[in-house]
Amino acid sequence: MPTTTLKSDNGWPASKDPAEIGIKSYAVKGTKIKLRCAEKVAPLLTEFAAEFHATIEPIDEGTLDDWGYCFRMVRGREDRLSNHSSGTAIDLNASKHQLGAENTFTPEKTLAVLALAAKYGLKSGITYKLRKDPMHFEVCLTPKQAKERITALGLEQ
Numbered sequence: 001m002p003t004t005t006l007k008s009d010n011g012w013p014a015s016k017d018p019a020e021i022g023i024k025s026y027a028v029k030g031t032k033i034k035l036r037c038a039e040k041v042a043p044l045l046t047e048f049a050a051e052f053h054a055t056i057e058p059i060d061e062g063t064l065d066d067w068g069y070c071f072r073m074v075r076g077r078e079d080r081l082s083n084h085s086s087g088t089a090i091d092l093n094a095s096k097h098q099l100g101a102e103n104t105f106t107p108e109k110t111l112a113v114l115a116l117a118a119k120y121g122l123k124s125g126i127t128y129k130l131r132k133d134p135m136h137f138e139v140c141l142t143p144k145q146a147k148e149r150i151t152a153l154g155l156e157q
């Protein structure tokens with residue numbers, strides 16, 4: 001078994017081999033969407049997506065443009081591994097909230113999205129300074145913090 005040395009931008013183990021870092025496919029409650037994420041953060045990402053679907057906007061209407069794990073570099077930054085490479089990031093409603101687009105959510109929805117992301121220990125691409133990525137949400141917790149947050153939210157499997 002190879003030892004993982006690669007890390008994505010947020011410090012989580014990344015690999016081209018999804019099995020090596022515990023990537024599985026998880027259904028998002030209340031939708032027909034499945035997201036591929038790392039086991040250790042799956043409750044945070046999938047529960048966030050379910051609540052986003054229920055309270056912000058539906059994620060399974062029209063094009064299915066919602067993704068999780070994907071081994072790749074940060075777009076335009078070929079020296080950094082995207083957090084999708086560790087299965088700790090998801091994109092929701094990508095066609096509506098495209099990379100680089102600003103104000104794709106109303107001001108009220110923006111506040112609600114940020115609050116929801118914070119609840120699950122996620123960082124929203126809306127907050128990126130140089131280039132907004134409003135479809136994007138990523139774990140900004142250490143493995144220990146992620147475990148604690150899952151417990152605090154009562155999301156243990």
Ligand SMILES: [Zn+2]
Pocket residue numbers: 084089090091135136137
């Ligand atoms: Zn993304």
